[in-house]
Amino acid sequence: MAKKKKINLTIDDTPISVDEGTTIMRAAEKLGIDIPRLCYHPELSLAGSCRVCIVDVKGMGYFMTACSVAVWEGMEVQTNSPEIRQARRDIVELLLDNHPQDCQTCERDGRCELQNLAYSMGVRTRLFEGRRKEFPIEATSHSVVRNPEKCILCGRCVRVCAEIQGVYNLSQHGRGFNTVVGPAHLGNMDDSVCIQCGQCINACPTAALLEKPSTDAVWRALADPELHVVVQTAPSIRAAIGEGFDMPPGTPATGRMITALRRLGFDAVFDTNFGADLTIVEEAHEFLTRLKEGPLPMITSCSPGWISFMERFYPELIPHASTCRSPMSMLSVLSKTYYAEKLGLDASKIFTVAVMPCVAKKYEAARPEHADVLERPYTDAVLTTRELIWMIKCYGISLATLPEGEFDAPLGLSSGAGDIFGSTGGVMEATLRAASKLITGKPGYRVEFTEVRAVEGLRELYVAVGPQNIHVGVANGLQNAKTLLDKVVRGEEEFHVIEVMACPGGCIGGGGQPYPPPGVEILDPDLLRKRAEALYAIDHDKKLRESYDNPAISELYDTYLDEPGSAKAHKLLHTHYAPKLPRGIR
Amino acid sequence: MSTTPDVHQQVEAQSREILGEDIVAYIEQCHADPEPSGKLIAVLHRVQAKFGYLAPAHLDAVSQLLRVPAAKVSGVASFYHFFRLTPRGRHVINLCLGTACYVKGADQIAQKLRDELGITFGETSPDGMFSLEATRCLGTCGLAPVMIVDADVHAEVTPDQVPLILERYIREARKERA
Numbered sequence: 001m002a003k004k005k006k007i008n009l010t011i012d013d014t015p016i017s018v019d020e021g022t023t024i025m026r027a028a029e030k031l032g033i034d035i036p037r038l039c040y041h042p043e044l045s046l047a048g049s050c051r052v053c054i055v056d057v058k059g060m061g062y063f064m065t066a067c068s069v070a071v072w073e074g075m076e077v078q079t080n081s082p083e084i085r086q087a088r089r090d091i092v093e094l095l096l097d098n099h100p101q102d103c104q105t106c107e108r109d110g111r112c113e114l115q116n117l118a119y120s121m122g123v124r125t126r127l128f129e130g131r132r133k134e135f136p137i138e139a140t141s142h143s144v145v146r147n148p149e150k151c152i153l154c155g156r157c158v159r160v161c162a163e164i165q166g167v168y169n170l171s172q173h174g175r176g177f178n179t180v181v182g183p184a185h186l187g188n189m190d191d192s193v194c195i196q197c198g199q200c201i202n203a204c205p206t207a208a209l210l211e212k213p214s215t216d217a218v219w220r221a222l223a224d225p226e227l228h229v230v231v232q233t234a235p236s237i238r239a240a241i242g243e244g245f246d247m248p249p250g251t252p253a254t255g256r257m258i259t260a261l262r263r264l265g266f267d268a269v270f271d272t273n274f275g276a277d278l279t280i281v282e283e284a285h286e287f288l289t290r291l292k293e294g295p296l297p298m299i300t301s302c303s304p305g306w307i308s309f310m311e312r313f314y315p316e317l318i319p320h321a322s323t324c325r326s327p328m329s330m331l332s333v334l335s336k337t338y339y340a341e342k343l344g345l346d347a348s349k350i351f352t353v354a355v356m357p358c359v360a361k362k363y364e365a366a367r368p369e370h371a372d373v374l375e376r377p378y379t380d381a382v383l384t385t386r387e388l389i390w391m392i393k394c395y396g397i398s399l400a401t402l403p404e405g406e407f408d409a410p411l412g413l414s415s416g417a418g419d420i421f422g423s424t425g426g427v428m429e430a431t432l433r434a435a436s437k438l439i440t441g442k443p444g445y446r447v448e449f450t451e452v453r454a455v456e457g458l459r460e461l462y463v464a465v466g467p468q469n470i471h472v473g474v475a476n477g478l479q480n481a482k483t484l485l486d487k488v489v490r491g492e493e494e495f496h497v498i499e500v501m502a503c504p505g506g507c508i509g510g511g512g513q514p515y516p517p518p519g520v521e522i523l524d525p526d527l528l529r530k531r532a533e534a535l536y537a538i539d540h541d542k543k544l545r546e547s548y549d550n551p552a553i554s555e556l557y558d559t560y561l562d563e564p565g566s567a568k569a570h571k572l573l574h575t576h577y578a579p580k581l582p583r584g585i586r
Numbered sequence: 587m588s589t590t591p592d593v594h595q596q597v598e599a600q601s602r603e604i605l606g607e608d609i610v611a612y613i614e615q616c617h618a619d620p621e622p623s624g625k626l627i628a629v630l631h632r633v634q635a636k637f638g639y640l641a642p643a644h645l646d647a648v649s650q651l652l653r654v655p656a657a658k659v660s661g662v663a664s665f666y667h668f669f670r671l672t673p674r675g676r677h678v679i680n681l682c683l684g685t686a687c688y689v690k691g692a693d694q695i696a697q698k699l700r701d702e703l704g705i706t707f708g709e710t711s712p713d714g715m716f717s718l719e720a721t722r723c724l725g726t727c728g729l730a731p732v733m734i735v736d737a738d739v740h741a742e743v744t745p746d747q748v749p750l751i752l753e754r755y756i757r758e759a760r761k762e763r764a
Contacts, residue, residue, distance in 0.1 A: 162655070171661030184649070184656035185642045186664075193656070315594050579593045582646070585655045 009075035024055055024066035024077055033079055034519075036088060036117060038095075038205060039154035040067040043504075043523040044163055047155045051091050052117065055079045063087060089121045095152050096123065097130035098177075099206075106150075106207050111515045113205030114152060135180065141189035142366045143196035143212055143359040143511075148180050151208035157181060157200035164504060164523070166479035167309065167584065169194045181208070184582075193312050193584040195478070197305035197502045198359035198384075198511020202522040211359045211512060214381045215391055221351040221380070222265040229351045230339070231261050232270040232331050232411070236357040236422030236507040237385050239534035243514040244389030245399040250530030252538055255404025260392045262405060270335065270411040272354070273418030275327030276302075276430070278334075278556070280417055280547035282324045282573055284434040285564035287497065295319050297473070297488060297495035300427050302326045304364035305502025305511075307577060309478050313586045314485055315579035320498075323574040327421065328354045328361055329370045331411055332378040333572050338560050339411060347372075351380045355388045357422070357510030360502065369575045384512025413552040416539030423532040424476035424506035425453040428499040432463060432470070433546050440466035447545050453536075455529060457504065458483060460493070473498040476506050482586060508532055601647035609633055613651045623654045630663055639670040675710045675717035677755050680734040684723030687731040691744075695731055696720070698745040702752060715756065 004019040011028050018027045025035050039050035046068045054063035058076035063084065066077075078084065096118060103109050135148040155172065158181060162168040169183050169192050183192035201209045221229050242251035261269045279302065290298050301307060301322040310317055325333065332354065336347040354361060364370060365379035372378060383391070392399055407413065417433055420426030429449045436445045451461060454474040463470045473495045475481040481500045487493040503509045505528035513531075520527055544550055561569045602610050609632055616625040629652055633644050640663050649656040663669045681699060683692050696707075699718055703711050710717045726732055729741035733751070740751055 168655035169657055171655075171657035173661050173664040175665050182657075184660045185645065186660070187642075581593065581597065582656065583594045583597045583650065585649060585653050 007071050007073055007075075009071050009073070009077065011077045012079055018071060021070050024057075024064070024069050024071055024075075025053060027071050028055075028066065028077070028079055035066045035079055036120065037067060038113060038117060038152070039156060041156055041159070041203065041521060041523075043521070044156065044159040044203075047159070050095070050152070050154050052088060054084065054087060054091070056081060056084055085122070089123055092118050092121045093123055093126070093128055094130075096126060097128035098132050099152065100132070100149055101126075107210050108207040112207065116518060131177070133177075138182070138189060139212060140191070141194060141196060141212065142363040143198060144189055144194065144201060145210045145212050146182060146189060147208050147210070148182065149208075150206045151181055152206060153179055153181065154205060155181070156203040156205065157209055160199045160203040160523075164477050164479055165195070165197060165199055165309075165502070166482050166586070167193060167195055167197075167313075170200060191582070193582050195305045195308035195312070195502065196360040196363045197478075199503060199522075201359065201511050202513070202515070211384050211387070212362060213387065214362065214383055215387050217381045218353055218383060218391070221353070224351075226349060227351045228267045228345055228349055229265070229353060230268040230270055230335050231266040231353040231355060232272045232275070232328065232335075233257060233261070233355040234272045234328065234357055234422065234507060235276065235419050235426075235535060236510065236513070236531065237355050237388070238538070239422060239508060239531040240357065240385055240513050241389060242399070243517065244386070244393075247400065248530075249516075249520075249527050250534045252534045253399065254538065255406070256399050256402040258405030258407060259402040260397050260399055263397055263402075264391060264395055266353070268339075268408045268411075269405070270331060271407045271414050271418070272327045272331055272356075273414030273421070274411045274550070274552060275329075275331035275334075276418035276421040276427075277414050277547035277550045277553050278330050278573065279324050279327050279421075280427075280430045280434050281553060281557075281564050282569060283322050283431060284438055284547075286322055286324065287431065287435060288438060289565070291496070297471075297498045298322055300431075300497075300499045301577075302421065302427055303500060303502045303507075304358065304360035306478070306481070306500045308360065308363070308580070309481075309502060309584070311577055311580040312582065313584035314489065316489060317485060318577050318579065320488075321577060323570075323576060325370065325573055325575050326361075326364060327418075328356060328382075329364065329378060329575075330573050332365075332370075334411060334556070336372070336378055337572060338556065342410070348376070352378065353381045353383060354379050355383045355385065357385050357507045357513045358382075358503070359384060359511045361512075369577075385510075385514055386512060389514060410552045410555065413550060415544035415547050415550045416542035417545060417547045419535050419539045419542070422507045422535050423453065424455065424457075424501050425459070425474045425499065426506060426535070427501075428452045428472055428474050428497065430547060431497060431499075432465060432472075434548055435468075435470070436465045437546060437548055439468055443546070443549070452499075453532070455505070455525070455532070460484070460495075470496045472496065475499070476501040476509075477504040478502055486586075504528065505532065508535070597650055601650040604643050604647040605633065605651065606636065609636065610651065613648070616652060622652055623658075626652060626654055626659065626662055627666075630659075630669060634669060639673045641671075641673075672710050673714070676715050676759060677736055678717045678719060680719045680721045681707075682722070682724050682730070682732045682734075683720045684727070684730075686723070686727035690730040690742075692731040694745050695733060695743050695748060698748040702749055715759065716752070 006017045035053045037053045039047045048065045048068040053066040055066045056078040138146040158170045161170045238254040242253040299320045332352045335352050340347045362382045365382050417430035432449045457480040459474040473484045475484045508531035616622045645659045649659045707720045733740045733743045
């Protein structure tokens with residue numbers, strides 16, 4: 001590759017040489033100068049709409065936006081002067097002038113980028129009181145709540161939805177003061193092509209987009225002496241929950257999280273990992289059947305955002321989706337059947353709570369496919385990682401100092417294959433572990449498949465498993481998935497298995513994960529890598545690495561389900577999907 | 587490869603039906619362009635010329651056939667003043683809000699129109715009789731304040747005259763119906 005031309009400039013009188021095409025903002029970062037910003041996001045296209053990042057470029061006569069202007073030879077930039085600070089403060093004050101004054105009661109209080117920016121710009125009084133935007137809160141979706149009154153029109157949600165997820169459900173409507181961000185025709189989210197992944201919530205700097213809360217329902221259940229309340233936690237929660245308690249990203253907190261859940265009053269603390277192990281056993285069985293009978297490729301079905309995407313954007317791939325329920329739904333089903341029978345409990349008195357890194361799981365829980373014959377949902381409430389962090393804080397529990405707890409039997413025992421479900425490539429690796437045992441007949445034939453860990457978003461490769469050469473595809477972020485899926489649809493590539501995770505990085509980057517600390521952006525590859533490493537470390541240190549070796553799974557089959565793929569397993573653990581409207585444009 | 591499930595194929599057939607052969611033919615022509623989505627505004631112009639306004643069903647059909655996300659189509663349609671998202675009334679009132687008319691009291695005419703019709707600018711009365719629009723200078727400042735209904739110019743309008751002017755069009759409509 002040709003070496004890029006170097007450009008010499010000065011920023012705040014300090015000379016620096018950077019590659020041609022570098023923006024002022026990027027160049028300043030190299031000097032440790034953090035220019036304030038709002039609409040800018042390193043993983044998204046440039047908008048240049050908020051004007052917060054303005055700097056003074058000598059000779060220009062007007063302030064320029066540091067995020068969008070590339071440096072030139074001999075450029076002289078000032079990032080600070082009384083005039084620039086005043087201008088930036090004016091801009092932020094104008095953003096505030098029609099913003100609700102309800103910080104204390106706002107969900108984002110303390111973690112709001114607009115609030116933090118107003119503080120750092122030195123806004124101490126509100127000079128302008130402009131006309132307020134008046135819009136109703138739109139809460140038709142099971143997962144995402146829109147509050148356009150809090151929207152500052154930075155457009156990050158629009159861009160993440162279009163560019164990272166390829167869904168393009170959101171757009172700015174109208175113009176000027178009356179501009180509103182919303183789905184087509186400013187209709188309901190529930191009637192839109194929204195796949196409920198929640199990346200818009202993560203991208204929002206304020207509280208204009210939030211998850212639909214479930215904490216009240218969980219508090220009520222916990223206080224009800226009639227109910228036996230069981231909770232399960234997804235693999236990726238343990239790798240991220242610590243961030244809510246000022247631990248550095250990538251701090252595993254499994255044991256402390258379990259203790260916190262017990263203190264909150266849950267009667268049993270189960271591990272979604274068990275559901276993941278069970279998914280692997282069922283999915284490996286399904287895969288071997290498909291190898292003989294088709295259709296191939298088999299596409300994983302754990303990610304509810306992906307399932308929604310498939311139903312609206314790629315309905316012709318529905319026959320390819322694994323019929324296995326997700327680990328969450330499998331575990332909820334077993335809580336109200338197997339576990340209930342084992343303990344002699346009435347299933348209607350069991351309240352199942354799932355802690356997920358995901359807001360689409362709230363939607364999955366409400367899907368009629370995942371309800372019993374009396375139309376009662378198997379999963380009664382889904383909390384995001386953020387909601388659980390809040391509940392723990394609300395209860396006055398200091399997570400960092402808690403002793404380590406252990407998951408409850410029988411639905412709390414898991415192998416390392418379950419842990420890595422939380423990261424992109426994890427389901428694939430767990431599947432390959434199981435498949436290599438089934439195909440070669442040798443336990444522990446091969447445990448680690450590091451080549452399928454698709455940290456860059458997309459991976460296609462062949463993996464040799466005994467005599468079989470398996471063609472696998474792994475994608476996270478639906479824009480990446482489109483690249484793979486289009487090849488399948490056009491018949492260009494013949495894959496055996498494809499893993500699709502809706503969210504960038506997999507579940508660890510889910511729409512319900514903690515807001516990153518100040519200075520760290522969502523989708524930051526480094527943040528996602530640290531969370532993933534925590535999961536791979538847990539897997540590495542576990543004695544049990546393969547789903548088939550989980551004795552609790554063996555017991556489940558021996559005493560309850562007969563064998564993988566049995567009629568009973570199908571009835572309880574499998575489901576089917578159907579095309580949905582509105583039809584998405586891919 | 588299995589075929590596309592029916593429900594999604596039906597959407598395409600319905601979209602063709604909604605827009606009609608002429609528009610569908612134009613959209614197909616757009617697909618020859620290296621970037622068909624760049625033709626969105628041109629397509630919307632034709633749809634509005636044909637139907638008088640852009641209903642959500644029209645926009646969805648354009649989205650499906652031009653293959654541009656529906657949110658983008660409705661975002662664009664709602665941005666431009668030229669595009670109407672509601673049907674136009676039988677009579678279109680254009681009130682000049684240019685400087686001269688404004689100085690001569692167009693704001694009071696505007697208020698009177700809003701009160702009488704129960705709608706604001708850009709809207710159509712519930713009975714479908716009037717659409718209310720604001721325009722900038724019409725170049726007839728000597729007649730300020732000016733209000734144009736369809737092709738009739740009403741000069742030096744006072745708030746008191748507004749109900750009388752409206753009544754004339756309502757009466758005409760009644761007569762036609764009788």
